[in-house]
Amino acid sequence: MNYRFQNLLGAPYRGGNVVITQNTQLISPVGNRVSITDLLKSQTITLPLQSSSNIRRIAASPDGTFLLTVDENHRCHFINIPRRVILHRINFKNTVNALKFSPDGKFIAVAAGKLVQIWRSPGFKKEFFAFELVRTIADCEDTVTAIDWSLDCKYLLVGSKDLVARLFCVEKLKDGILNKPFLFLGHRDNVVGCFFGYDKKNTDQVNKVYTITRDCYIFSWGYSGNNDGNFDENDEGNSEPASPGTPKRDGEGNVNGESLGNVKKRKDFDGKDLGEEGYLHKRKWELLRKDGFMQSPAKLTACAYHRGLDMVVVGFSNGVFGLYQMPDFVCMHLLSISREKITAAVFNESGNWLVFGCAKLGQLLVWEWRSESYVLKQQGHYFDVNCLTYSPDSQLLATGADDNKVKASPSAVAVVAVLAFSKVWTVSSGFCFVTFSEHTNAVTSLHFMANNHCLLSASLDGTVRAWDLYRYRNFRTFTTPSSRQFVSLAADQSGEVICAGTLDSFEIFVWSMKTGRLLDILSGHGGPVHGLIFSPTNAVLTSSSWDKTVRLWDVFEGKGAVETFPHTHDVLTVVYRPDGKQLACSTLDGQIHFWDPIDGLLMYTIEGRRDIAGGRLMTDRRSAANSTAGKCFTTLCYSADGSYILAGGSSKYICMYDVADQVLLRRFQITHNLSLDGVLDFLNSKKMTDAGPLDLIDDDDSDTEEGVDKQTRGKLGYDLPGSMPNRGRPIIRTKCLRIAPTGRSFAAATTEGVLVYSIDESFIFDPTDLDIDVTxxxxxxxxxxxxxxxxxxxxxxxxxxxxxxxxxxxxxxxxxxxxxxxxxxxxxxxxxxxxxxxxxxxxxxxxxxxxxxxxxxxxxxxxxxxxxxxxxxxxxxxxxxxxxxxxxxxxxxxxxxxxxxxxxxxxx
Structure with missing residues (x-):
């Protein structure tokens, strides 16, 4: 029972920004969780922490110790990365579009709607009021989109959707007076990024500013005046002229009868005197040059700047990225990595690696731009994972799904080609090392052969394919005389016979593994054959169907069905206990039936309707307790020793039952993500309107530049493509469960990805034959x-x-x-x-x-x-x-x- 969340596979990135700490630690949001990838060790882990909804923005402290995450519900977590615990929590009132620690790690700048808030960063100790609001900047006229700190933490560069970038002096004057910002004007679209540029000789001295806009332009700004960096109050050109009739603000002209030159001393947030230094925002900034990236009609969606190399990397909505040497705007690289929008781009600390994220494809790339080689190339499943299986040695995990790829035809018309992916993951590292994409429809079942070097996959495209894990190729394809849709797959212990059950013709096809020839067609079921498995101890094939029966077949003798176990409801799946002396099947009425396959007797039954019930869809007209939909198990899996069984279905719960006593041992809630449908047990009546739930009302004015085009179900969800009653909100469910042969971990194919749970024995004291002398x-x-x-x-x-x-x-x-x-x-x-x-x-x-x-x-x-x-x-x-x-x-x-x-x- 001591299983705990260990890792999340199937999607390395789902949206938002990514950061790199300690030059090699890549941190990326995956739904409402955070994954950390060690680029040197080639290992990825997912923190066992969950936000209330999908994470929008993350920021890491300069030393890589603390992580700040903000989700779609404006809830923020302050996380200690080495200890993997949440230290503090805070809620923001508006949507957070930008988030950044100051270079010294003492402050955090948060762009919440039109406001820029500066908070004092919490520390290690737990405090009642950990976050302290130091200053709120409310000068922007529209949503703030970008933030950048100067190295001395005295200035803040802010870009917004009002087509203006602003330079703020974040500190106060001697008498507590705030400074007026300098405005960088002339942009014709939203400011996506704004960055401070530094002198190559004096790396701490700001000498330029870069602003990048969504219409694919970069503006280079410089200042004129004294070269010593001091502000001359007698230079009238260094201050912005006021409009006629405009009253003077605090800090302009005279302050309490004194000239501005007499109040040059500044104080920090703690009231300490900072000395007599010039004001960067009071200089006369001018536009040095304006350069275009020449990617129209595409939009610029991501950008980053490396101050040491003075280089800019930009990503566009057409999947193209560019690397440019500044300030001369020399193009170093211009390449295409996908046909979808690049939603994240960032440098590592040394500047030799570029990180790109594509939210729609679940793609994360790390590219070494000098050698033009990939350091990391990972892409998850676009749709839900349909099936998974462990290798016999528990080192590999194979997953199957149906994924859409969009390709452009020569006539420039978008053509959708459905490619079903089978991926093989290394469980210890969390990396996918091979992807098989020859299937043209959903992959519905997977099976590892006993030799650990061959993987079988069945698909709705009417083929069963055998993959060589040494040469990474499809070495054999099993087909039928007429087109069929396969939904189940099994192979005997010797690997000589391959069987697959169909969705449309209700038949079971039998092939020879050596020759690929069709040996037999087993008929007798009156519904789709969704469960198929060989007995671990003999050559008996067992199948389950929606015709309310479980049938045992003698494949090698050719006798057909030798025994039938009838049920009162549709049978959804069937599994054998590892010793072959018991089989379990789940039915549509939410029950699990245990049979003795040798004597053909029903041993006992577990009623699981109440255990799996939970979670209400937005479109449900009844409460979760009164709803009858989804209260059944669609996947079962015995433990390695056969003492307990795991069961899952269209619910947020995975149930663990003791087989001998027929009792519920534990329920695993696979997610707390409110961005998914079916997580809440009770809907909020305050969000109900005459047009339906507020979350389902389509907002035409919403900005779709950020986020993922969400899919509710794949081809196995049986939803029509045009009917999406929940506006694309994914429905939480568990499609497949598998326990590793070692028994120390199990994997669940869920809407959020493949969740891996492992046994945690770090603090469990479980003695055997303990006596007073045993010490x-x-x-x-x-x-x-x-x-x-x-x-x-x-x-x-x-x-x-x-x-x-x-x-x-x-x-x-x-x-x-x-x-x-x-x-x-x-x-x-x-x-x-x-x-x-x-x-x-x-x-x-x-x-x-x-x-x-x-x-x-x-x-x-x-x-x-x-x-x-x-x-x-x-x-x-x-x-x-x-x-x-x-x-x-x-x-x-x-x-x-x-x-x-x-x-x-x-x-x-």
Missing amino acids: PEAVEDALDEDQPNRALILSLRLNEDSLIKKCIFSVSPLDIPAVASSVPYRYLQRLIEAFSDLLESCPHLEFLLRWCEELCKAHGNSIQQNSRNLLPALKSLQKAITRIHQDLADTCSSNEYMLRYLCSSTNK
């Missing part, structure tokens, strides 16, 4: 007395991970056979789990493999007789050994190539 001190005494056998058994009884590993290494290699044979069987599983953990990180490979070998020799018969209970631990051990074998094989291959090269060079 850590007793273990230490046994080690001091040179009794490794007694010390190991005591540590296993105490079940302390650190003590068990310490006792393992205290055994000399010569004593391993004797100690391994003396370990009681009831402690064997815990000992194998300890070896699995050690093999993941310990360098003493030969020593640990010797332990594993002696355990197998001493307890071989016990392991075979109780394989069901030890199967998860043995799978974990197999996974660790396989990974090490692959790493060593790659290293040896590289060394062999290097030695051959050196030998050939020496001979020459």
